[in-house]
Amino acid sequence: MNEPTDREALLDLVAAYALGVLPGPEQGLVAALILADPAARREYHELRATANLVGLSAEEPVDSARAARMKERLMAAVRSDVAPRQVPVSAVRSSAMWGTALAAAAAVVFALVSVIQNFGLRSDLHESQQRVATLQARLDAGRRTVQRDRSMLADLAAGDAKRYTVAYGTVVTRGDHVYLALGSLPPLAPGKVYQAWTLAHGAKTVAPSVTFTPSQTGLTLVPIPDVAGGLAAVAVSVEPQGGSRQPTTKPAFVQPLS
Amino acid sequence: MKPEPAQHRLAPSGAPRRPLGYRGSEIERTNGYEVEDGARLMERVRARDVDAFERLYDGYHRLVFGIALRIAADATLAEDVTQSIFLTLWSAPEAFREGNFPAWLSRVTRNRTLDAVRSRANRPTEEIPVDLPAEVATDSEVFARIDAQRVRGALAALNDEQRTPIELGFFGGITHEEIARRTGIPLGTIKTRIRTGLRRMREALTEAVSR
Numbered sequence: 001m002n003e004p005t006d007r008e009a010l011l012d013l014v015a016a017y018a019l020g021v022l023p024g025p026e027q028g029l030v031a032a033l034i035l036a037d038p039a040a041r042r043e044y045h046e047l048r049a050t051a052n053l054v055g056l057s058a059e060e061p062v063d064s065a066r067a068a069r070m071k072e073r074l075m076a077a078v079r080s081d082v083a084p085r086q087v088p089v090s091a092v093r094s095s096a097m098w099g100t101a102l103a104a105a106a107a108v109v110f111a112l113v114s115v116i117q118n119f120g121l122r123s124d125l126h127e128s129q130q131r132v133a134t135l136q137a138r139l140d141a142g143r144r145t146v147q148r149d150r151s152m153l154a155d156l157a158a159g160d161a162k163r164y165t166v167a168y169g170t171v172v173t174r175g176d177h178v179y180l181a182l183g184s185l186p187p188l189a190p191g192k193v194y195q196a197w198t199l200a201h202g203a204k205t206v207a208p209s210v211t212f213t214p215s216q217t218g219l220t221l222v223p224i225p226d227v228a229g230g231l232a233a234v235a236v237s238v239e240p241q242g243g244s245r246q247p248t249t250k251p252a253f254v255q256p257l258s
Numbered sequence: 259m260k261p262e263p264a265q266h267r268l269a270p271s272g273a274p275r276r277p278l279g280y281r282g283s284e285i286e287r288t289n290g291y292e293v294e295d296g297a298r299l300m301e302r303v304r305a306r307d308v309d310a311f312e313r314l315y316d317g318y319h320r321l322v323f324g325i326a327l328r329i330a331a332d333a334t335l336a337e338d339v340t341q342s343i344f345l346t347l348w349s350a351p352e353a354f355r356e357g358n359f360p361a362w363l364s365r366v367t368r369n370r371t372l373d374a375v376r377s378r379a380n381r382p383t384e385e386i387p388v389d390l391p392a393e394v395a396t397d398s399e400v401f402a403r404i405d406a407q408r409v410r411g412a413l414a415a416l417n418d419e420q421r422t423p424i425e426l427g428f429f430g431g432i433t434h435e436e437i438a439r440r441t442g443i444p445l446g447t448i449k450t451r452i453r454t455g456l457r458r459m460r461e462a463l464t465e466a467v468s469r
Contacts, residue, residue, distance in 0.1 A: 009446070015453030020368070021427035021434045047453070049401060050460040054428040055364025056409040060324035070323075070337060071315055074344050078311055081348070 010183055014040050018047035019054075028149050032181040032221045035156045036163065036170035152179065152223060166253040169220075171234055173257060178224040178234060185214040185252075188238065195243045197251070198226045199233040206235060211243040231257050295402075296359030304351040311348055319344070321360060321406070322367045328429050329371040335378065339371050358401050372431035403467040412462040420455030423448050 010033060016022045017030045034044045062070075155161060161174035169182035180196060188194070196209040214220045224234060235254040237247045294313050302310030322343050326336035343366065346353065354362055413421055423437045430437075434452065438445040 009449075012446075012449035012453045015456055016427075016434045016449050019424065019427045019452055019456065020365075021432065021437065021452070023433045023435065046460060047456045049358070049361065050456045050463065051424075051428065052358070052361035052365045053401060053404055053409050053459075053463065054413070054424060055325045055368055056321065056360060056404070056406045057413050058324040058328040058429065059321045059406040060327060062320055062323045066323075066333070066337060067319060070319065070341055070344075071312075074315060074341060074348075075308075075312060077345060078308055078348050082306055082308060 006183075011040065011043055014043050015047050018044050019051045028153065029221055031153055032156055032179075033169075033183050035153070036172065036181045037183075152177075152221065155179065156181065156221075162258070164255050164257070166255045168252060171255045171257070173228040176227045176229060178226060178228045178231065178257075180220070180222040180224065180234070180236065182214070182220045182222070182236075185220060188213060191241050192238050193241055193243065194220075194236055194252075195239040195247075196222060196224055197235040197237065197247060198224065198231050199235070200226075200230055201232045203232070206233075206247065208243055208245055209234075211239065228257065233257060296363065297354075297356065297402075300347070300351055300354050300359060303347060311344075314347065315344055318360065318363060321363060325364060325367040325429075326371045326374075329368065329431065330375050335374055336371070339367065339374050342374075343367055343370055358404075361401060361404075368428060368431070375431070401463065401467070404463055408463060408466045412459045412466070415462055416455050416458055420451050420458065423452050424455045424459075427452065 013022065013026070013030050014034060017027060017034070022030060034040045155174040155177050156172050156179060158174050161172050164171040164173075168185050169180065172179045172181060185194065193211040193213055195211045197206040198209050199206045209224055209226065210222060212220060212222050224231075233254055233256045235247070235251040237249045237251040239248055294317055296314065296318060299310045299314045299317070303314060319340060323336055323340045326339040327333060330336050330339070343363075353366075413425070416424070422441065423434075423443075426432060426437050426440070427434070432440070434448050435445060437443075438448045441448070443451075
């Protein structure tokens with residue numbers, strides 16, 4: 001893989017991220033690169049500031065009636081927000097009476113409609129409950145993913161994170177967490193994967209950790225499941241699909257963790 | 259999940275329109291109306307200054323409405339977005355921290371409108387974007403002097419190959435892959451053109467404000 005070309009390709013991705021056209025899965029990876037690489041960070045800030053200005057080109061005169069209508073509504077909302085909230089006692093009483101009457105009427109109507117529709121609704125209800133449960137499960141999974149991504153990025157961006165420059169990227173540790181933020185990894189031969197290795201304090205041999213393949217963009221963010229404080233070093237090597245018990249190739253890098 | 263394309267119009271960027279000036283630290287009178295520095299007004303809005311909020315609306319509703327209209331191609335939705343954004347500026351003024359206010363507002367409007375368009379079409383929004391912390395406003399001083407006319411000039415100075423993906427990306431809210439698909443240009447080329455175009459635009463704007 002030609003390094004300058006890879007570098008340019010990475011910076012092209014940073015530009016796409018700055019414009020806001022990068023799909024979700026790639027955003028985190030480029031964000032990691034930006035956080036780990038000062039040149040990429042500078043490129044991002046410069047292009048982001050420029051991209052934000054593109055919107056100014058769309059500025060249009062607004063017809064006066066529309067502008068006045070919007071302003072009137074907004075200012076009414078804003079003024080009512082700052083005005084002391086004083087409601088006349090009579091108004092409170094009146095609105096309370098009306099409120100009670102309306103609530104009673106609504107309850108009667110609701111009860112009638114409920115009785116009529118009750119039987120027909122039961123089967124629908126069961127189906128709906130199943131759909132809701134499925135959607136809820138998806139939502140929960142999505143939330144967990146977002147939470148994990150946010151947590152990773154918070155770690156990567158944190159001022160107290162330790163960063164070690166290695167071949168192809170950076171090893172980041174913060175608290176108990178260890179990450180490999182790698183870019184420009186050489187492509188793998190068919191049937192091969194990258195595998196991370198960890199060396200525990202006092203251990204004489206490395207232990208196998210996660211396997212991974214670079215994304216299509218060549219950018220990879222790998223959380224290492226071990227606790228950072230217990231590790232003396234991390235390494236990465238190319239291994240057969242499924243991983244190995246011990247490294248079978250020369251590591252791409254070995255990084256001691258202080 | 260990929261964002262669905264928002265309906266959008268790509269008006270020629272070089273077309274003459276009513277210019278509006280933004281100045282970082284002064285009031286500028288352009289074509290009959292004044293625009294006060296948004297960052298300063300926001301400081302006053304934080305202190306619940308209704309007058310400052312009114313001035314903010316007077317100065318920036320054209321920008322917000324214009325972006326929303328360009329993206330949504332629907333005046334009613336653009337109006338709703340404009341109202342919603344200004345109400346947010348009032349209720350959560352701390353959302354703007356520092357830097358180039360119109361540029362920030364432009365991005366906020368773009369994102370809010372794209373959300374509204376997708377929501378209206380009952381389409382899921384793009385996954386929550388990963389936003390980088392502390393986007394230091396290194397350009398705020400320089401680019402605070404940029405106005406809409408200069409931005410149009412800088413965009414118009416790009417060739418179509420560079421301008422189209424930038425405008426499609428910003429106003430269309432689509433991914434680079436979708437831009438490549440729509441234009442029939444390889445993805446790698448699109449990414450390079452976006453970067454080259456933004457770089458050229460930046461150079462043009464920097465030069466314009468230094469004159």
